[in-house]
Amino acid sequence: MNEVLKSDGLLALQGGDLVLIVDDMPDNVRVLHDALDESGYTVLVATSGETALQRATQALPDIILLDAMMPGMDGFEVARRLKASTATAHIPIVFMTGLTETEHLVAALDAGGVDYVTKPIKPKEVLARMQVHLRGARQAQGAVQTRRALDAFGYASITVRVSDGRLMWQTPLARELLSDYFGAMGELTPAPVLAWLRRHVPAAREQQIEPPRFYAELGARRLSFALHQQMGGEEEAEDAGDGESSDWLIVMREVSDLAIIEAMGLNFKLTAREAEVLYWVVKGKINRDIADILGASPATVKKHLERVFSKLGVETRTSAAAMALNRIRALHPHWEL
Structure with a gap:
């Protein structure tokens, strides 16, 4: 001693x-x-x-x-x-x-x-x-250590208690992203995320399969949620039979299409706003929807779109979308609508 x-x-x-x-x-x-x-x-x-x-x-x-x-x-x-x-x-x-x-x-x-x-x-x-x-x-x-490793590679993570929807733990990046997409939530999990989690927890526990991811969109930004692993309470979960008593680690990652919009602007010699309008045309949005997204009037969107048609040498939305999509996929082969 x-x-x-x-x-x-x-x-x-x-x-x-x-x-x-x-x-x-x-x-x-x-x-x-x-x-x-x-x-x-x-x-x-x-x-x-x-x-x-x-x-x-x-x-x-x-x-x-x-x-x-x-x-x-x-x-x-x-x-x-x-x-x-x-x-x-x-x-x-x-x-x-x-x-x-x-x-x-x-x-x-x-x-x-x-x-x-x-x-x-x-x-x-x-x-x-x-x-x-x-x-x-x-x-x-x-x-x-798992959470720190996820953060180091650009992922955000949260731990959710299924029974009451409480956020038991969240990284600073996760807190920032949840606030951006859903507003300040405090210690509560956003309702759409919690509904997705509760829907898929039984299969994740019993069949050991990864459920489909949940996505939230904010303009040209997209946030994915993947169910990663059960963090605790397995005995209680087994007693309950549905995992409602346990905590689950969810991994989040944001993908932004802002680089896509910028690339379209450079390739077609569009202004920043024209490139945004073309991006949403590619995504299948009509003028009224694009106006709501960009905070503009439908008439303003129409004028931007007319200039886009002129610069691309096309006459229809379908032709403009097809030309833009081909160019995007040439530059970013793995990009998805």
């Missing part, structure tokens, strides 16, 4: 999950340390609240066993400070307490603990509880 206490720098050289024991009683520390060491864990010890905060910040243990009652800064305050820091907030905390009154146990959980064990400490019980929470922490960390 002394070797572990001497240098935090040695921790990286030792195998197993890293456990920080925080207790001011040497006998408790010794019993736990020996049991954990024999089970293959790397053990770090702190005997005060202040030292615990320092060691947790420096070493970032995988789990913390925290004594609730210590002189000076007690375990409740230590837990609150750890959870308030972004660097240590993810670390599961298991309280060790001799206090069995309900209010003390509730206080431990309110302070940020995921579990508690009562004194006198039973090492086998502690080990069993730790394994459960370490497994949960690894799954949560894996989800975070």
Whole structure:
């Protein structure tokens, strides 16, 4: 135990999950340390609240066993400070307490603990509880890494609880896109997205098939939603039979045709507004619809379209659309209407 206490720098050289024991009683520390060491864990010890905060910040243990009652800064305050820091907030905390009154146990959980064990400490019980929470922490960390990877490649992602439509998590890019397409939603999933999710969750769970994507359009921008994976609550979902109790990760990606519009303008020597009008003609919109989209009058759209016909050397909407579509597909072979 002394070797572990001497240098935090040695921790990286030792195998197993890293456990920080925080207790001011040497006998408790010794019993736990020996049991954990024999089970293959790397053990770090702190005997005060202040030292615990320092060691947790420096070493970032995988789990913390925290004594609730210590002189000076007690375990409740230590837990609150750890959870308030972004660097240590993810670390599961298991309280060790001799206090069995309900209010003390509730206080431990309110302070940020995921579990508690009562004194006198039973090492086998502690080990069993730790394994459960370490497994949960690894799954949560894996989800975070998945989300970060998606963001890094230009995707946005959200996690939705199907039962009440609450947005449990969203990346900054996802929040911005949802606001653009659906207005400020706060913590609620946009109704069309939630309806699509609820419609396809049963098949996604039972048949393990990827459902059709949902699309939302905003002018020349298009946002796709793909159901990626179930993030948790599988046991509850199985009980419910329809996945309504679980959270689902949805991956979003925006495709903008603004580059297409710009390319049409350059190729046909159109003004920016003429290129926009031609784009919507290609998309099959009539003058009234184009006017609504562009915030102009139908008469103005008609004038722009007449100039487009002249520059393209055609006389009809169908001919203009066909010429533009052929040029677009030559420049962007994978573009779809």
